[in-house]
Amino acid sequence: MPSRYHEVYDGWVSNPEAFWAEAAGAIDWFKPWDKVFDAEGGVYGQWFSGAECNTCWNALDRHVQGGRAEQVALIHDSPITGTQKKFTYAGVLAEVNALAAVLADQGVGKGDRVIIYMPMVAEAAFAMLACARLGAIHSVVFGGFAAKELATRIDDATPKLIISASCGIEPGRVIAYKPLLDGAIEIATHKPEHCIVLQRPQLTCDLIPGRDLDYTEAVGAAKAAGRKVECVPVLATDPLYVLYTSGTTGQPKGVVRDNGGHMVALTWTMENEFGVKPGEVFWAASDVGWVVGHSYIVYAPLLHGATTILFEGKPVGTPDAGTFWRVISEHGVVALFTAPTAFRAIKKEDPQGTFVPQYDLSKFRTLFLAGERADPETIKWAELKLGVPVIDHWWQTETGHPISQNPVGLGLLPVKYGSPCVPMPGYDVRVLDDAGHEVGRGTLGNVVVKLPLPPGCLPTLWHADERFFTAYLAEFPGYYKTADAGFVDDDGYLFIMARTDDIINVAGHRLSTGGMEEVVAEHPDVAECAVIGIADAMKGQIPCGFIVLNSGVARDTGAIEKEVVGLVRNRIGPVAAFKTVVTIKRLPKTRSGKILRGTMQKIADREDWKMPATIDDPAILDEITEALKARGIGV
Ligand code: COA
Ligand code: AMP
Secondary structure, three states: OOOOHHHHHHHHHHOHHHHHHHHHHHOOOOEOOOEEEEOOOOOOOEEEEOOEEOHHHHHHHHHHHHHHOOOEEEEEEEOOOOEEEEEEHHHHHHHHHHHHHHHHHOOOOOOOEEEEEOOOOHHHHHHHHHHHHHOOEEEEOOOOOOHHHHHHHHHHHOOOEEEEEOEEEEOOEEEEOHHHHHHHHHHOOOOOOEEEEEOEOOEOOOOOOOOEEEHHHHHHHHHHOOOOOOOOOEEOOOEEEEEEEOOOOOOOEEEEEEOHHHHHHHHHHHHHOOOOOOOOEEEEOOOOOOHHHHHHHHHHHHHOOOEEEEEOOOOOOOOOOOHHHHHHHHHOEEEEEEOHHHHHHHHHHOOOOOOHHHOOOOOOOEEEEOOOOOOHHHHHHHHHHHOOOEEEOEOOOOOOOOOEEOOHHHOOOOOOOOOOOEEOOOOOEEEEOOOOOEOOOOOOEEEEEEOOOOOOOOOOEOOOHHHHHHHHHOOOOOEEEEEEEEEEOOOOOEEEEEEOOOEEEEOOEEEEHHHHHHHHOOOOOEEEEEEEEEEEOOOEEEEEEEEEEOOOOOOOHHHHHHHHHHHHHHHOOHHHOOOEEEEOOOOOEEOOOOEOHHHHHHHHOOOOOOOOOOEOOOHHHHHHHHHHHHOOOOO
């Protein structure tokens, strides 16, 4: 069947407001909008202004009332703890009602912020939905971040309350969350009034009397009392959540997501882009701490009336490289969404794909990969072993849903390896040179999106309109800067090649090298430093730090390097995967003092490089090459 993509995309081009108004018909509104798009509102306009709605209502209540009460809404599948639990829509609603009642008892109401710092437990999703029910704004912080990062987010979001757990579980170790939580509150200037802590049997923790509540006790009591909380009507333009993502400095950006546009956009993507029907099982193997987890573990599947899986495990080692196939067969998954790095990990462990035929994958239709560039080798391997289409799609925390993709639901377009396919309705993608002029097909440039951004994208940064404007809208007036470099080919297919800023992508996790440099520079023996992302066969990229020591430092460089590694792990967290530090005599710089990070990266990645004309002293690059070689990097 020919794809309907061009017809649908052209329909959006000819009347964007009519397109989104029709899509909005899939959502229950308490009050209709005054304007589909209000060009005067917000920083660049606002979607569905004047409308009132509630995201939790649309994700749960209306499905319960509409005949899905007994359908499984959420499956917690945790090979790492050896447990599994299924919750129907009615079951999730009961959990969320009870938690919302507990939150309300603690004074949480519309517009208040609640930080959620939790591992991959079902309660993390309940917490998000309970906030949405009350009109409170949640901010989920990924469990792999250290206390300092949590503290930065506490100070920016100023939450009334934090919901956390006693521990997270990584292969081979239990991670105590409570010391991280208490440490973060200690460091932060803002102090939340209360914490609700889920005690997990693997490691319980002490609670601080007067401040901390036991999740199970409090929610259990509310459930036993049959407590319910009405969904609080919020404006479509009110924030649903703030999700912090790496910026170009150590100060993360608080990406704001609104309620109305977000529901409309996500619901549209489920059927049209992901080809999933209500009642089917969809699995995004990510973490609720990332945008993929927000959009495609929690909100989109539930808004759509599908069944979602919250998976607490890894693609390999929990217990083996067949885990993904086991989950797909056991729960009848029709589509899996994960990062290419997960497939590289599986391929490394089981190159022949011997685990695949051990499971019944007959219901499985499509594999979606995003979060980093999907290398053609990985795509081809997955296609061959699984026998289903493998869809690379491109998006960002900021957009909340795919900018470009092969739209399965509209009918597949021909696949081009290395390309995340074509722009989705809502996105007018252009490629500009540094002066802001559009470049020709096939020419590499800055990938931008013509304003306005579609519903579901960030309207601004939390309490930082000016920073939002400067970071995204100022450089190319009239466009949103994605900070990705790429090109469009003659068939209109996009190719996303690299970031234009200091962001690197480590195992699908977005990290700022600038943020790492700020931490490295704090070491008392370090005079100067640079952190770059270097190629890694499994994680895509990993950070590599270069340090120049203060003159007169006579200590063992190996010991200093270890301390620097420890510093980054303690400040940013293990997720940074910062394990390599190389001591050098000098950093290569231009005559105006700019560090030549790009050239250093090319040397480390064994790419062709040219001696920059403006380099201060060419001999430094030889020194870098030798230092890297001594570590087995770039040889
Ligand atoms: N809490 C505490 N620590 C965490 C954590 C969490 N929630 N998540 C990760 N970490 C730790 C890991 O234990 C690891 O620590 P280590 O340095 O002591 O080994 C470190 O952070 C790096 O973690 P990770 O990036 O997960 O690497 P890994 O080597 O443990 O696993 C993969 C590699 C490819 C298996 C893993 O990255 C993966 O499953 N990726 C899937 C992609 C994904 O989820 N992407 C998100 C966006 S779609
Ligand atoms: P995040 O905000 O964590 O989702 O990271 C967004 C960034 O990841 C993008 O700006 C890209 O640099 C990169 N990215 C995500 N998906 C893809 C993809 N399919 N192809 C290439 N790069 C991608």
